[in-house]
Amino acid sequence: MTSALKVENLAKTFEISGGLFGRNKAGVRAVRPMSFEVPTGETLGIVGESGCGKSTLARMLVGLLEPTEGTIEIEGKALDNADPAAFGRLIQYMFQDPVSSLNPRKTIKQIMEAPLKRLYCMGKAERDKRIDEIFDSVNLRPEFLERYPHEFSGGQAQRIGVARALAAAPRIIILDEPVSALDVSVQAQVLNLLRDLKSEFNLTYLFISHDLAVVEAVSDRIVVLYFGSVVEIGKAEEVFANPRHPYTKLLADSAPVVGRPLTAPEQKDSELPDPLNPPPGCAFATRCPRAQERCKKEEPVLEPVGGDQYAACFYPLQD
Numbered sequence: 001m002t003s004a005l006k007v008e009n010l011a012k013t014f015e016i017s018g019g020l021f022g023r024n025k026a027g028v029r030a031v032r033p034m035s036f037e038v039p040t041g042e043t044l045g046i047v048g049e050s051g052c053g054k055s056t057l058a059r060m061l062v063g064l065l066e067p068t069e070g071t072i073e074i075e076g077k078a079l080d081n082a083d084p085a086a087f088g089r090l091i092q093y094m095f096q097d098p099v100s101s102l103n104p105r106k107t108i109k110q111i112m113e114a115p116l117k118r119l120y121c122m123g124k125a126e127r128d129k130r131i132d133e134i135f136d137s138v139n140l141r142p143e144f145l146e147r148y149p150h151e152f153s154g155g156q157a158q159r160i161g162v163a164r165a166l167a168a169a170p171r172i173i174i175l176d177e178p179v180s181a182l183d184v185s186v187q188a189q190v191l192n193l194l195r196d197l198k199s200e201f202n203l204t205y206l207f208i209s210h211d212l213a214v215v216e217a218v219s220d221r222i223v224v225l226y227f228g229s230v231v232e233i234g235k236a237e238e239v240f241a242n243p244r245h246p247y248t249k250l251l252a253d254s255a256p257v258v259g260r261p262l263t264a265p266e267q268k269d270s271e272l273p274d275p276l277n278p279p280p281g282c283a284f285a286t287r288c289p290r291a292q293e294r295c296k297k298e299e300p301v302l303e304p305v306g307g308d309q310y311a312a313c314f315y316p317l318q319d
């Protein structure tokens, strides 16, 4: 069966110029070559500290950033940054802050119509029908269409964000912190809606969040990123309960409480390495309690560590 999403050796380096006349060229390797597949209907959680490359990965997947290397395929179709509409028809991005992600000067109807005009060149009658159907699916009242974004609560605005993403009839939606700006009481409603829509429209989700408890609850599998690389991937019920990479364990130990933000506990060398001057070997070695000499010289790659779990570590934790 064709995967919903397949990335191979996908990487992004930002060139930075410094010095007199920009002569000193350096690069930030925001995403190092990574490969993974997401089967249709899966929710893949993506976690990692600030700066680990989550946004850069997401922006490449929706065609907003051109990869430095590697390929992106959706349902077997290779995507090319020269054709941005092809990305838009297949994969949509839902932003964290529902109100500020909607253009304040446009009515909800204008906001909903934009992707239908741009991506499908739909005529008015067809657009109206499509918008009515989507509004019904996300339980929004038709009279909301004539209003402006600031007239809505966070939960309603996020439903509108979901509706806008769905209007394009994508196969995949990237949900970037979709509930973290919402009150806890509204979070569950939005998560339940997303779950129902996934089965109604046979969607595939990539779910980015700092909240490990939410990611664990909604994902089928979880990818853990560190310093631009995948350091662990596995089933949601295994990754935090039975972490194999010491970094995953650090995350799991530091965020056991629902809604607690993801920050590793204070310890010696608790900073991420300098992206302009990355260390040789494993990027986590300076923070890792299990690091040996080999870790400071060689870069580990993802290896199977039992079941469906993979970790990029020479000395993975055992069961």
Ligand SMILES: Nc1ncnc2c1ncn2[C@@H]1O[C@H](COP(=O)(O)OP(=O)(O)OP(=O)(O)O)[C@@H](O)[C@H]1O
Residues within 6 Å of the ligand: 014, 016, 028, 029, 030, 048, 049, 050, 051, 052, 053, 054, 055, 056, 057, 275
């Ligand atoms: N346009 C850019 N130019 C140079 N460096 C960049 C650029 N965008 C991101 N970076 C760097 O790339 C790395 C990854 O950044 P990215 O924003 O993808 O991380 P993130 O995990 O999404 O962080 P956050 O959770 O804070 O959004 C960081 O070191 C960041 O400083």
